[in-house]
Amino acid sequence: MGAILEIRDLSKHFGELKAVDRVSISVEQGQIAAIIGPNGAGKTTLFNVITNSYRATNGEVLMMGVPTLRLPQFKLTEMGVGRTYQNIRLFDNMTALDNVKVGMHCRTTGGILGTILATPRTRREERRTEARALELMEFVGIAKWAHEMAKNLPYGGQRRLEIARALATEPRLLLLDEPAAGMNPQETEDLMALIRKIQATGVTVLLIEHHMKVVMGISERIVVLNYGAKIAEGAPAEIQNNPLVIEAYLGTKRETGFARGRRYRNEVRADSGA
Numbered sequence: 346m347g348a349i350l351e352i353r354d355l356s357k358h359f360g361e362l363k364a365v366d367r368v369s370i371s372v373e374q375g376q377i378a379a380i381i382g383p384n385g386a387g388k389t390t391l392f393n394v395i396t397n398s399y400r401a402t403n404g405e406v407l408m409m410g411v412p413t414l415r416l417p418q419f420k421l422t423e424m425g426v427g428r429t430y431q432n433i434r435l436f437d438n439m440t441a442l443d444n445v446k447v448g449m450h451c452r453t454t455g456g457i458l459g460t461i462l463a464t465p466r467t468r469r470e471e472r473r474t475e476a477r478a479l480e481l482m483e484f485v486g487i488a489k490w491a492h493e494m495a496k497n498l499p500y501g502g503q504r505r506l507e508i509a510r511a512l513a514t515e516p517r518l519l520l521l522d523e524p525a526a527g528m529n530p531q532e533t534e535d536l537m538a539l540i541r542k543i544q545a546t547g548v549t550v551l552l553i554e555h556h557m558k559v560v561m562g563i564s565e566r567i568v569v570l571n572y573g574a575k576i577a578e579g580a581p582a583e584i585q586n587n588p589l590v591i592e593a594y595l596g597t598k599r600e601t602g603f604a605r606g607r608r609y610r611n612e613v614r615a616d617s618g619a
Contacts, residue, residue, distance in 0.1 A: 348407075349374040349518050349549050350395075355404030357387075357394050364390040366573040367404070372518070372566070377540065377550045379560045381584075382570035383593055388553045389431055391570070392520055396421060396428055408518070427516030429507040431523045431553070437496035441487065441506050444495050445478040448513030478513060485509045485539060501532040508539070512548075519543060521552040525559045537563050561585065569593065 350372040357365040365387045372378045380388050393399040395406055397418050406413050408424050416424075436444050482488040485505040490498050498506060504524060511519060521540070525533050533556060540563055544550055554560050560567060560581070567584045569577040571593040577584060584590055 347374055348372060349409055350551065351405070351407040351410075352391075352395070353405040353407070355391070355394060355406060356402040357390055357399055358402045363573045365394060368570070368573075368575050370568050370575070370578070372549060372551055374517075374549055375544065375547065376565050377544050377552070377563050378566040378568070379564040380551070380553050380568045380570060381555070381560055385572075386570040386593075387573040388570055389522055390573075392428070392522055392553065396426060396520065422514050425515065425517030426520070427511035427514045427518070428520040429504075429511050429522055429524060431526065433503050433507055435495040435503060435506060435510075437494065439495060440492050441482065441495050441498060441502075442475070442478055442491040444506055445481055445509050445513050446474055448510035449474050449478060478509075481509045481512050482506075484512070484542070486535070501528055501535075504528065504532075504536070505539070508543075512543070516548060518549045518551065521550060521554075523553055523555065525554055525556040528556075533559060 348371045350370070352368060352370040354367045354369055355365055356363065356367055368387075368391060370378075370380075380391065382388055390399065394401050394414075397414065397416065401414050404414075408421070408426060411424070413421060413424070413426075436447065439447075479488060479491060482491055485508055487498070487502050487505050487509065490502055490506075495503065495506060504527075508519075508521070508524065524540070525536055528536060537559055540550055540552070552559075552564075564581055567577075567579065567581060568575060569584060569587070569590050571589075576589045576593060577587045579587070
C-alpha cells in the first residue's frame with residue numbers, strides 16, 4: 346500500500362545531548378507499528394519532532410510523501426495526524442463528551458459568526474458533531490460516561506477518552522504514547538482489542554509502549570531506540586531475540602549474566618503468547 350510516514354535521518358539535539366540521532370523509519374499504511382526502548386531512549390522526543398512540538402535539528406519527515414517539518418501543527422492535524430500523550434492531557438472540568446467534541450473542531454465549518462447567530466446551518470452541524478462524538482465514545486467503550494466531568498472518569502476511561510478525542514480529528518495516522526501505562530491486566534487486554542478495532546477502520550497506528558505484551562501482541566513492525574539511535578527494526582519474533590535489544594534493556598552479559606538474557610526472552614515470548 347505504500348508508506349504513510351517516512352522519517353529520514355531525523356535528529357534532535359539539545360546542546361550536546363543527541364536525544365534523537367539520525368533515525369530513519371518507514372510506516373506502511375494500515376500497519377500497527379511500535380517504537381520501544383529503555384527510559385530516555387528518545388521515543389517521546391521522536392514523537393514530539395514528528396508532530397512539530399519540537400523543531401528537528403536535521404532530517405526529514407514525510408506524510409504521504411509531503412514534507413511536514415515546517416508545517417504548523419494544525420496543518421498536520423488537517424493532513425490526518427492524530428496523537429495522544431504519555432501524560433494524560435484532558436480538559437478536566439469539561440464533560441467527556443465535550444472533550445471529544447473539541448477534537449472535532451478542526452473538521453467543522455460553522456465559524457464564530459455562525460455560532461453567535463445560531464444559524465440553522467450551525468445548529469445542524471452542532472447536532473452532527475454531538476452525534477459523532479457519542480459514536481466515538483461508544484466505539485472506545487466509554488459512552489456511559491459521556492456527561493461526566495473528564496476528571497471523574499477512572500484512569501482507564503481517561504486513557505480511552507484521549508484516544509476518542511484523537512479519533513475525532515479523523516486521523517489517517519494515530520500516534521499513541523504509552524497508551525497502556527498504568528492499566529491493569531484486563532484494561533490492557535481491552536486496549537489491545539481497541540487498537541485492533543482502530544486499525545480495522547483503516548487508521549495506521551504508531552505507538553510507543555513499554556508493555557511487552559501489548560507490543561508483541563499487536564505490532565507488525567517494531568523499531569528499537571537506545572540513546573537516541575535506532576539499534577534494531579523488524580517483526581516481533583526478530584526483535585525478541587535480538588542481542589542488541591537484550592543488551593539495551595538488561596545491560597551487557599558481563600553485568601547481568603546469561604540467565605537474565607534468557608529470562609528476558611522467555612518473558613517476552615510469554616507476553617506475546619509464543
